[in-house]
Amino acid sequence: MGKPAIAIARAIFPQIIERLQIHFEVLANQSDELWSQPQMIEKLRGRAGLFATGTERIDAALLSECPHLEICANMSVGYNNFDLQAMSAAGVVGTNAPGVLTETTADFGFALLMATARRVTEGEHFLRGGHWTRWAYDLFAGAEVHGSTLGILGMGRIGQGIARRGAHGFGMRVIYHNRSRLDAATEEQCKARFVGKEELLRTADHLVLVLPYSAQSHHAIGAAEIALMKPGATLINIARGGIVDDAALAAALKSGKLAAAGLDVFEGEPQVHPDLLSVPNVVLTPHIASATLPTRLAMANLAADNLIAHLVNGTPLTPLNAVRRDRRPFDGR
Numbered sequence: 001m002g003k004p005a006i007a008i009a010r011a012i013f014p015q016i017i018e019r020l021q022i023h024f025e026v027l028a029n030q031s032d033e034l035w036s037q038p039q040m041i042e043k044l045r046g047r048a049g050l051f052a053t054g055t056e057r058i059d060a061a062l063l064s065e066c067p068h069l070e071i072c073a074n075m076s077v078g079y080n081n082f083d084l085q086a087m088s089a090a091g092v093v094g095t096n097a098p099g100v101l102t103e104t105t106a107d108f109g110f111a112l113l114m115a116t117a118r119r120v121t122e123g124e125h126f127l128r129g130g131h132w133t134r135w136a137y138d139l140f141a142g143a144e145v146h147g148s149t150l151g152i153l154g155m156g157r158i159g160q161g162i163a164r165r166g167a168h169g170f171g172m173r174v175i176y177h178n179r180s181r182l183d184a185a186t187e188e189q190c191k192a193r194f195v196g197k198e199e200l201l202r203t204a205d206h207l208v209l210v211l212p213y214s215a216q217s218h219h220a221i222g223a224a225e226i227a228l229m230k231p232g233a234t235l236i237n238i239a240r241g242g243i244v245d246d247a248a249l250a251a252a253l254k255s256g257k258l259a260a261a262g263l264d265v266f267e268g269e270p271q272v273h274p275d276l277l278s279v280p281n282v283v284l285t286p287h288i289a290s291a292t293l294p295t296r297l298a299m300a301n302l303a304a305d306n307l308i309a310h311l312v313n314g315t316p317l318t319p320l321n322a323v324r325r326d327r328r329p330f331d332g333r
């Protein structure tokens with residue numbers, strides 16, 4: 001029996017490719033040229049697995065052309081690139097990479113909150129632009145972080161990490177809204193109080209978004225929600241583009257309704273709404289919340305572990321859907 005064949009969609013750590021080559025015949029996209037959907041279909045024909053990075057669209061049209069595919073393993077915790085219903089119908093497992101990026105991503109959420117509230121990048125641009133000639137009592141005066149009210153929308157692992165940092169490190173009052181309320185012990189650890197979405201919007205001085213993207217969370221923060229927010233609040237998005245209506249946000253930043261925003265993710269990224277690029281009171285980063293090399297390596301290893309666990313041992317470690325394995329037997333194994 002030959003080894004199962006897999007494809008790696010993007011350039012990735014060489015040691016991950018070497019690891020996967022022990023178990024699989026590997027087609028690796030080392031040039032890192034993005035594969036179009038027809039190219040992806042061509043690359044996946046006859047292959048049992050895909051190592052994905054969280055952006056490769058896996059839908060019914062692709063699945064119908066790739067009958068040997070058994071697993072798509074994201075090296076991201078987010079999985080809105082997967083049509084899980086179509087994958088389940090086609091007998092294809094999707095896996096993500098939860099847990100290994102929690103603290104790193106929560107660190108970044110807090111970094112973005114601090115940079116946004118305290119106007120770090122605006123101050124730096126001013127200084128680099130040669131405009132700093134003297135001290136002034138109100139020069140880049142920002143918003144208080146310690147002792148303020150931190151609102152968190154989406155209270156999974158990363159949300160909880162942000163809550164702990166806010167409550168224990170900065171003495172913030174933490175409120176959160178989530179599809180389901182946390183158990184009392186976890187709320188106590190995070191020193192977080194569950195509130196309705198409207199109360200969250202009306203009360204938070206700093207609102208951090210950490211909820212997964214889905215059709216239901218599309219534009220969870222739009223013009224109507226921004227209107228409910230405290231005047232002068234800050235908004236941080238480390239979740240996914242599309243959760244915020246970027247045009248409505250840019251208008252609120254321009255009008256001064258919101259003091260500032262910190263954004264790591266964007267609708268249609270890597271394109272960024274031009275109005276966001278033209279307002280000064282927004283800190284913009286290129287989807288790097290999980291980007292430390294040890295964490296990215298742990299994420300890639302977990303995706304590799306899932307491919308090996310499913311295709312070699314029969315059971316993925318972090319599946320997103322339940323699939324009967326006999327649905328799509330791989331001929332070559």
Ligand code: DGY
Pocket residue numbers: 053054075076077078079101239290
């Ligand atoms: C994730 O893991 O979903 C992060 O957004 C990094 O891609």
